[in-house]
Each structure stands twice: as C-alpha cells, then as structure tokens.
Amino acid sequence: MPDPASPHHAPSNHPPVATGGLGVLLVNLGTPDAATPPAVRRYLAEFLSDPRVVEIPAIAWKPILHGIVLRTRPAKSAHAYAQVWTEGGSPLAAITGAQARALQARLGAAVTVDWAMRYGNPSIPAKLQAMKDEGCDRVLVAPLYPQYSGATTASVMDRLGDALRTMRWQPAIRTLPPYHDDPAYIAALAQDICAQVAVLDFVPEVLLLSYHGMPERTLQLGDPYHCQCRKTSRLLAERLRDGLPRLRIETSFQSRFGRARWLEPATETVLANEARAGVRRIAIAAPGFSADCVETLEELAIRGREVFEAAGGERLGVLACLNDRSAGMEMLETLVRRELSGWL
Numbered sequence: 001m002p003d004p005a006s007p008h009h010a011p012s013n014h015p016p017v018a019t020g021g022l023g024v025l026l027v028n029l030g031t032p033d034a035a036t037p038p039a040v041r042r043y044l045a046e047f048l049s050d051p052r053v054v055e056i057p058a059i060a061w062k063p064i065l066h067g068i069v070l071r072t073r074p075a076k077s078a079h080a081y082a083q084v085w086t087e088g089g090s091p092l093a094a095i096t097g098a099q100a101r102a103l104q105a106r107l108g109a110a111v112t113v114d115w116a117m118r119y120g121n122p123s124i125p126a127k128l129q130a131m132k133d134e135g136c137d138r139v140l141v142a143p144l145y146p147q148y149s150g151a152t153t154a155s156v157m158d159r160l161g162d163a164l165r166t167m168r169w170q171p172a173i174r175t176l177p178p179y180h181d182d183p184a185y186i187a188a189l190a191q192d193i194c195a196q197v198a199v200l201d202f203v204p205e206v207l208l209l210s211y212h213g214m215p216e217r218t219l220q221l222g223d224p225y226h227c228q229c230r231k232t233s234r235l236l237a238e239r240l241r242d243g244l245p246r247l248r249i250e251t252s253f254q255s256r257f258g259r260a261r262w263l264e265p266a267t268e269t270v271l272a273n274e275a276r277a278g279v280r281r282i283a284i285a286a287p288g289f290s291a292d293c294v295e296t297l298e299e300l301a302i303r304g305r306e307v308f309e310a311a312g313g314e315r316l317g318v319l320a321c322l323n324d325r326s327a328g329m330e331m332l333e334t335l336v337r338r339e340l341s342g343w344l
C-alpha cells in the first residue's frame with residue numbers, strides 16, 4: 001500500500017505520464033491546404049520566408065517577396081495545384097499519409113508512425129508533441145529527401161530544433177541521414193523504373209532523370225545536393241544497364257525559381273533539345289521526389305509534355321515516384337529499421 005507521507009508517493013495533482021514508446025516521424029516539404037490562391041499564398045509566404053530556401057538578405061528579399069512574388073505567384077501556382085488536386089487533397093499530403101500508414105503496417109504496434117510537413121500542415125511541432133503525449137520518448141525523424149540540401153534536409157532540422165525548444169520534456173531524437181547512394185534506394189529505383197518502362201506502350205530512346213533544381217551558387221557554397229543527385233544518377237545508370245541496355249540515361253534539374261542561375265541543364269531545355277535532335281520517345285523519372293507532387297504531376301506531366309511535343313517529340317512517359325508502392329516501402333522499412341537499431 002503506498003504511504004501518502006512517503007516522499008516517493010506522487011502528489012494527487014500529478015499530471016498523467018506516458019512513457020516507453022518509440023516514434024517514427026516522416027517529413028516532407030509541405031503543400032497548401034487547398035488549391036486556391038489564398039491557401040497557396042499562405043503556404044508560399046511560409047516557405048519562401050525560410051532563409052534556408054531563399055538565401056538573399058531579408059532586407060532585400062522581403063520587399064520582393066511581399067511586393068511582387070506573393071501578389072503574382074499564388075494565382076499561377078493555384079492553377080497548377082488545381083490540375084492535380086485529388087479527393088484526398090494535395091497529392092503530396094495524400095501520398096505521404098499513405099506512406100506513413102504503409103510503414104506503420106510493416107513495423108507493427110511496437111512503433112508509432114506518423115507524418116508531418118516542413119511548411120503548412122500538419123506541422124512538425126504539432127506532430128512531435130502529439131507523439132510525446134502518446135508516450136514516445138524516442139523519435140526517429142525521417143526527412144524524405146534522398147539527396148541532402150540546406151533548403152530541404154537542414155531546414156527540417158531547423159524546424160525540429162524550434163519544436164524541441166518549446167518542450168519541457170523532450171523525446172530523444174535520431175534523424176535519418178540522406179540516402180542518395182544507399183544500395184536499398186538504388187535497387188528500389190532500378191526495380192521500379194524497369195517495371196514502369198516495361199508497361200509503357202512505346203519503347204523510350206532516352207530515360208531522363210529529373211531532380212528539383214537549386215541555385216547554382218549553393219554548389220559553390222558547399223551544398224552537397226548537386227553531387228548527390230549526380231551520384232544517384234550514376235549508380236542508377238550502372239544498375240539499369242542490365243535491365244535496359246539500349247536506353248541512354250541523362251540527368252537534368254527542374255522547377256527553376258527566380259532570376260539567379262540554377263543548376264543545369266534545365267529539364268525543359270533538355271526535353272526541347274532532345275526533340276529537336278530527333279528523339280521522339282522519352283521516359284522521365286524524378287528520383288529525388290519520394291512522392292508525386294505538383295512538380296512531377298503538373299510541371300513534368302503537363303508542361304513538360306507540352307514542351308517536348310512542341311519541339312517535335314511524340315511520346316513522353318512520365319514515371320510515377322516510388323510513392324507508397326512496395327519497392328519504395330520496402331526500401332524505407334530497411335532504412336528506418338537500420339536507424340532504429342538498439343531502440344527496436
């Protein structure tokens with residue numbers, strides 16, 4: 001029987017305590033809550049105010065952001081989002097949620113799997129607190145960016161730091177390292193790309209690997225992103241040579257933003273130049289995106305196709321990202337189990 005006078009007896013106003021749980025928090029970039037200009041504006045305002053994303057001194061950037069970008073871009077971007085919006089909302093959010101559910105099923109009840117977005121909803125602080133409230137005192141945070149960049153991976157860590165700063169009782173944290181050259185990632189991509197190319201109703205002459213771009217200056221400043229993209233392409237090409245020996249493999253960078261010089265070659269330039277040089281059939285994959293999103297479904301599959309066809313191309317096969325299909329989920333399970341070693 002507990003002795004009420006004992007110093008070890010909990011006072012009657014002691015808050016409830018849950019401990020002993022293990023959490024995995026998948027994180028992707030973020031997306032607007034609706035495909036409307038006001039929702040896109042709120043999302044872009046948060047995203048493009050991050051000094052990790054736009055590395056221009058705030059005193060110069062804020063007037064451009066608020067005076068020009070946030071007045072003009074939301075309507076244009078909302079139109080792009082509206083073309084790819086699903087019943088489950090933004091594709092990026094719907095697919096990231098499906099990935100979390102699939103990983104939960106693979107890891108079982110010993111782990112709580114959830115997902116969050118760096119910008120917009122659900123936020124990293126809200127999901128981290130929810131995990132802690134549920135009793136997770138150890139959490140693996142997994143940014144779903146295979147290639148590291150300051151604008152993506154490091155920015156997730158910044159936000160995680162903000163979240164931890166507000167917590168009295170913090171969970172212990174591990175983070176998933178970038179996996180651009182991990183054999184499990186390269187194998188998943190190779191298997192998934194081969195399977196998708198095999199069911200196209202045409203034989204592509206070129207496989208274009210399109211990665212999200214970054215300002216070229218980030219390369220000079222020491223960001224490893226460009227090298228990691230190139231290495232993924234090299235390893236993937238080596239892996240694909242057996243299955244698709246006659247396919248020429250090229251790399252490009254998409255989604256240029258702003259006036260500065262970006263990593264080259266630009267995806268749309270490559271699509272147009274290939275078509276002008278006589279290539280009629282291209283397959284395009286986006287290995288740097290864990291989930292299909294406006295950048296793949298609208299920029300590649302709608303605008304990219306227009307560019308290719310206008311230059312004389314005939315067939316553009318836009319391959320799906322790994323999403324929540326088995327090749328990608330098996331890879332994610334392998335990476336996550338490795339990082340949980342000693343915890344699980």
Ligand SMILES: C=CC1=C(C)c2cc3[nH]c(cc4nc(cc5[nH]c(cc1n2)c(C)c5CCC(=O)O)C(CCC(=O)O)=C4C)c(C)c3C=C
Binds near residue numbers: 077090214
């Ligand atoms: C995969 C890695 C990504 C890098 C690197 C990246 C850098 C980067 N992005 C912008 C500006 C925009 N990106 C936008 C969308 C977007 N970007 C990524 C991923 C990376 N970005 C994803 C997954 C998405 C899709 C989000 C979705 O809701 O589907 C957008 C918004 C869309 C638009 O208005 O065009 C902008 C803007 C910069 C400036 C940058 C490098 C520093």
Ligand SMILES: [Fe+2]
Binds near residue numbers: 255
């Ligand atoms: Fe982006």
Ligand SMILES: [Fe+2]
Binds near residue numbers: 226227228230
């Ligand atoms: Fe490089």
